[in-house]
Amino acid sequence: MAAAAGVSRSAVSFAFNNPQRISTATRERILAAAEALGYTPNTLGRMLQAGTTNSIGVLLPQRLAQILENPYYARFLMGAGQVCDREGYTLLLTPPLRDSVLKAIPYAAVDGFIVCGLEIDRGEVAELDRRGIPFVLIDSDRHEGAPHVEVDDRGGAREVARYLLELGHRRLAVLSIDPGPDVAERGYRGPLGRRLAGIADALAEAGLTMADVALAEVPVTRADGYRATRELMAGPRPPTAILGLSDVLAYGAVDALRELGIDVPGDVSVTGFDDLAESAWFRPRLTTVRQPIVTKGRMAADFLMSAIRGEDQHPHQMLGTALVIRDSATKPA
Structure with a gap:
């Protein structure tokens, strides 16, 4: 790639990562050569070098087929996705690996986790603490070391x-x-x-x-x-x-x-x-x-972004519920 553009490898790196460090003409020549060769930068390599993935994971308690069958999660992920769109992050669904949520954690290349429906005394929460990965608990009991969002x-x-x-x-x-x-x-x-x-x-x-x-x-x-x-x-x-x-x-x-x-x-x-x-x-x-399912997802992702940036003070947020009376219940016959 560098030889095709007639520049150094450092210049190629600057063209994709720090374009302000080279001239506009040099960057355009490098990008033109990249297009001709069908070259794209190694995203994984860049993430490893930077130590960040710009991705958050949703650690799920059930297999993916069961999760996708439940429309509750579509609403929850909508809220979390709104924050990801705003922050330029991607969202990774992380179901159990070989029926173990604990085994799935090391394989998820994410900057933090929204943890759904897991008990705090199980091994997953302890493993996240041990690894120093930011996380937020949803539909769980409170854990003093992490943010938590629940409803009444x-x-x-x-x-x-x-x-x-x-x-x-x-x-x-x-x-x-x-x-x-x-x-x-x-x-x-x-x-x-x-x-x-x-x-x-x-x-x-x-x-x-x-x-x-x-x-x-x-x-x-x-x-x-x-x-x-x-x-x-x-x-x-x-x-x-x-x-x-x-x-x-x-x-x-x-x-x-x-x-x-x-x-x-x-x-x-x-x-x-x-x-x-x-x-x-x-x-x-x-x-x-x-x-408020969408709000719960949005708040969980907001808390996680704060934790990733080191701003979080471990808040615990309880959202209200309301009885909606419609047509499916009446006095007994």
């Missing part, structure tokens, strides 16, 4: 459960996010733990406990919401109201009830949690808890 999961779940109880429902079922295989040892944690605690709060106000509720723990897919609802309705005491801890699970519940010939909400009420875009035009329009 407990308040939102309490509000929607209270609404169903005030309508008169006493036979409730909860379609819960799958807590994983170790729940018996460690209990419910993170957003799931907070949402179940909110439901327990509302039940206590009505003189009930979680023992009075049918709890189905399933992966967050529409198909699993459908399957779990079929099983609940086949039981000896089918619910009059189904409270989904995600909108996606609520969609599956309505699919199952419709197939069974059960009217929603005339026979069984259904509620969700998230307020995805589809919930406003789903039929019946879904009563749900709105959380």
Whole structure:
């Protein structure tokens, strides 16, 4: 490349990295030679030399196919992507490698991570601390060494459960996010733990406990919401109201009830949690808890950019939720 342009290797480097250090004519000659040869600079080499990638990673708790099936992540990544566009960064999705999130960390060439839905006492957070990689926690418990963004999961779940109880429902079922295989040892944690605690709060106000509720723990897919609802309705005491801890699970519940010939909400009420875009035009329009998903993604990326620049003071931000009453819940028949 340098020989073709009749310049030194240093001049070629300056042409692509520090053009102010050579004349305009020399730079134009080098760029013309590069175009003729089909030459492009080695981006990876430049990143390694500079010690930065201009990329942030989103460390995901599930396989990519499961993540992309859930529209929640599309909204979350929209918010994070808005910050990347503004800052000139790229966004790298980092799912588990051979079913291990920990193994995926060393292979992601990023300047920092948004960590989604991982418990702080697991090895991933300790590994990021050890490596000195900036990170922000989302949908997790708080960690004093890193920024954290959450929503008022407990308040939102309490509000929607209270609404169903005030309508008169006493036979409730909860379609819960799958807590994983170790729940018996460690209990419910993170957003799931907070949402179940909110439901327990509302039940206590009505003189009930979680023992009075049918709890189905399933992966967050529409198909699993459908399957779990079929099983609940086949039981000896089918619910009059189904409270989904995600909108996606609520969609599956309505699919199952419709197939069974059960009217929603005339026979069984259904509620969700998230307020995805589809919930406003789903039929019946879904009563749900709105959380600011795009804002959460945008704030997480903003916090991470501050951490990468060394500006971060480890803020903890809680975003509010709101009950959105539509058409999918009414008084029990």
